Amino acid sequence: MEGYVCYRADHPTGRARGGAVVLAKQDLAHYHLHTVTSSDTQLAAIMVETPLGEILVAAAYLPPNIPWNRAEFDSLADSRGTALHEALTPCSAQVLATGRPTHFPYNRQSTPSCIDFFIFKGIPNSVLSVREEYDLSSDHLPLLTTINTAAQRIPKKRRLVLPGSNIQRFKAELNSLINLNTQILSVEDVDAAVQTLLDQVHAAAANAAPAHIYSAPTSQRPRTFSPILEGLLALKKRLRREYVRTQDPTIDRIYRRIANRVRKELIISKRNATDTMLEEATADESSKFALWKLSSRYKRQAAPKFPVRLPDDTWARSPMDRAEAFACNLEERFKPFETASHARIQRVAQILEAPLQINRQKEPM
Template sequence: MPLVFSHVEYCDMHFVCGFCGRNARAAVEEYQRRFPDRRIPSRSVFTRIHQTLRDTGSLASVSVHSERQDVRMIDTREHILDIVQYHDQMVQHLEPGDHAQRMDLCHWITKRYSFKHANRIDKQAHIRHTSLRIALWNANGLSQHRDEIILFLKINFIDILLISESHFTAESYIKIPQYNTYSTNHPDGTAHGVTAIIVSHSIDHYQLPKFEENFLQATSIKVRTLPYDITISAAYCPPRHNNKKEDYQSFFSTLGNKCIAGGDYNSKHVLWGSRLTTTKGRELAKLMQEENYYYMSTGTPTYWPTDPQKTPDLLDFFVTKGLSSTYADVTPSFELSSDHTPVIATINSSVIHKQRTPKLHNNKTNWDTYREIIDNNINLSIKIKIPEDLNTTLQTLIDTLQKAVRRRRSKLSNENKILIYKTVIISIWTYGIELWGCASKSNTNIIQRSQSKILRMLVDAPWYVSNETLHQDLNLKFMKEIILDRSRQHMSKIETHEKELLQPLREPINNRRLKRKWPNDLI
């Protein structure tokens, strides 16, 4: 639709088009009769107006300045001309009173436009204050991965990317649109190891001094986007150096009390998910325990060697300080191509509610029975020739696993389980409860906790079901109620018993010692 009419004119055109029954020829004639002083649109204009409103529900696609905007712009221009007071002459020169008028013009422009610009920046900063997404990755050479990095940053909404083994030198350079790049070179100036940080333009930050040592290279920045200032660093430890605790301490002492340093430390320890513990990992863990550092890792391998004789392991993780784990979350990613996979951390200004990972097993799983069911039902002689065969085989494997999980559980109903518990278990620990029920509360609570755990396992109750609700639904009493009932029955039997030797048991005890309870006190 040509941009030659105002919104008021388009509104009148749409009214006339409806008045003429959507007849474009008649609408042109009626519009000319009603508005003889206006420009007369063609028939195609009326047709496009109706079609645009029918398809989109509005005329938002028509980018025409309204009459109100035109009037406001005219008033603004006239106001500027009144302030400046241009003279109609070939050469513009300053008159004695021009200086004050020009100062008024500068103040007017500053007051009008600086507030809008500052308000727009504050809104953007408010949006960025909520969370920060940080990814770390061992690129094994950064320059050849530029295109996939641009796509990775865009798809995963990454604010900061920490790079290990960028292989940069003083002459290396990479440009990522809408991002800044900072790098650290190796002390010997060659292209191996070293680190880099790629930061979004929307992040308020500045670069910190580089850490350039043979045993560790790191690039660090100070970020002001979150409600607090935090140091973020990309680190890399070459594998051939046997770092000690003092070496790690010399690096982490430069980061401050609130920091997050991610990278390839080449330090293995079962504490953060590696399959074994090395000397470097033991030294790093010692520093973390003494200086109150914390680790954030996925617990899954991040290094995938091409050598079939080597085993994948976890080498890339974050080390943090002054950052609670309830405000952070870590997830693995498999989108970039190198022998390492990226790790993405989300730092939030509020608590992150993490979903519990569903599990098909628990600590009571009978793995021998489970293994037997799998061996009897799985078929390893299936030939896969086309993609449909792969999908069918995969679905068969999933069904077999689910079948094994269902069969490893008891087939008894909850009523039969409770009946067995009452008959076998309760009858054992209630024997003589009329006397040993006087034991201390700490001792009786041991049996009560055992009963609660057994009932929870029998009916597979979820974690949010309280013990009180569990006992009420299963129609079972707490231990203190059972002690009270049994004690009352015991005393009533003594009172009606015909043997005279039992009568002293009804009399109260006068000489007590150590405030010990007696059976009479249980009633």
């Protein structure tokens, strides 16, 4: 697939059976962890960088014809039935599923089952959602989960000279923007002058490039931090530039110390925001019932939803199929009772179809 990096865990026999795969976009900040390709387990895992921290994303396939026990899933965090519960409870992991079956056997005598699900740990329930996909026609119903957080992107390399750029116009624009009379008295003036020069070069490139090719970098949504954290971030950025320029180990030690301080301040800021949210949450309308919303999302598990059989003896997979099955069942179940005679039914129908006499008839003079 173009634009994606593929991490596969094929079955060791090389035949078209089993296997797991993880697809990641090329501009997604991630790295590969490990791959398991044994006869009873195929697993592919990557680590993705997000504002919530590093999230481990793994795809695992375990064939149902091999007996499983808890010991086999202490490291994989996966199982079924009672063994699944026994493996996940000690590590405080949770199951994310729709509650509906995901495997519909071709044999109509077999009962659909739920064998596709997600296991997560350390991620808030409020940022997770799961839904079914009905585009495929196999006996498995794919599940799609979404983590509502912005992933870290690998910045694209910017090119100054793009196809179709006007080089002569670029030179003229740059000559008109550059000011050679800039006064430099300190290290901060050097950094400011370098940044100004870079901005002028990019501005000249934007004016010289075709309008349909050049696109300015999109600015991220501004974040609000405390004044202490803003100062630490600015100091960290300045120390980083100074260390790149001088390679002084003393500056590197100070930079690492400030980076640790920034990390601790971010944790404190996040904790204070959570405490404030919990303190302001009430059970009445003043906070829009925030307390009930928070408690209802705490370790909420999907309720099991049993499979529905269609009139043609097949299983309902999509919501439209389930609605059609219920409609047919209600149509067969609820029918009018014909207890009256045929003549009385016709008489009642004539009365119902007759026009209504709203005004009283005028008496003859």
